[in-house]
Amino acid sequence: MNNTEQIAKEFTQLCTAGKFEQAGQKFWSDDVVSIEPPGAPADIQRIQGRKAVDAKGKWFSENHQVHDVKVEGPFVNGDEFAVRFEMEMTPKGKSRVHMTEVGLYRVKNGKVVEEKFFTS
Amino acid sequence: MNNTEQIAKEFTQLCTAGKFEQAGQKFWSDDVVSIEPPGAPADIQRIQGRKAVDAKGKWFSENHQVHDVKVEGPFVNGDEFAVRFEMEMTPKGKSRVHMTEVGLYRVKNGKVVEEKFFTS
Numbered sequence: 136m137n138n139t140e141q142i143a144k145e146f147t148q149l150c151t152a153g154k155f156e157q158a159g160q161k162f163w164s165d166d167v168v169s170i171e172p173p174g175a176p177a178d179i180q181r182i183q184g185r186k187a188v189d190a191k192g193k194w195f196s197e198n199h200q201v202h203d204v205k206v207e208g209p210f211v212n213g214d215e216f217a218v219r220f221e222m223e224m225t226p227k228g229k230s231r232v233h234m235t236e237v238g239l240y241r242v243k244n245g246k247v248v249e250e251k252f253f254t255s
Numbered sequence: 256m257n258n259t260e261q262i263a264k265e266f267t268q269l270c271t272a273g274k275f276e277q278a279g280q281k282f283w284s285d286d287v288v289s290i291e292p293p294g295a296p297a298d299i300q301r302i303q304g305r306k307a308v309d310a311k312g313k314w315f316s317e318n319h320q321v322h323d324v325k326v327e328g329p330f331v332n333g334d335e336f337a338v339r340f341e342m343e344m345t346p347k348g349k350s351r352v353h354m355t356e357v358g359l360y361r362v363k364n365g366k367v368v369e370e371k372f373f374t375s
Contacts, residue, residue, distance in 0.1 A: 172332045210357040210373030212292045217357045217373045219339060237330040237337045237357065253330030253337045 143209035143216035164246035263329035284366035
């Protein structure tokens, strides 16, 4: 098992256990780039650095009630891995939504240096 | 709907209809790069050009019996889209397998210039 596979498995196990923040805390590089899908608020479309992704995570958890998450993966190739998320959630003041997305993660020196989210 | 979204939808619709070859014929660029997951035969790990991907497609269909395919997507972001495939197949002379993979496609000038497959 190479380094990317190992990180992909640990990362996905933490997500499966609902520990999304811990997954990030453990594996994000200091200058990690995080890219949201089109339709995300402009100020979080593409952000860089631990401080910015921490702030986005805080904003998300304060503004969304997550009812259920299904995690599938990881799907690995080379220095990248993909994870499929299926989420049932209610954004603050809005209606409950069911969302499916794919997260694509690039690994370098044992850390996630980029995450990019794709929506259907 | 931007160009990538449109291509992603058409491409995925063809795959959903079982028309994988037609999807490729319609959208591969002449110098498309195709990257298989680790574990694939070394000579098709990374190939480039229409002639090579056509030959790989022919090799695949001659050496695998596909019983069922489920296609989910596309998941889009920027110039890339992802598609999830779930496939029930029997490689020639081997046992029937159930396989789930994610295909990641990059679009340029209305064509798929790279496809990369991720397995779990």
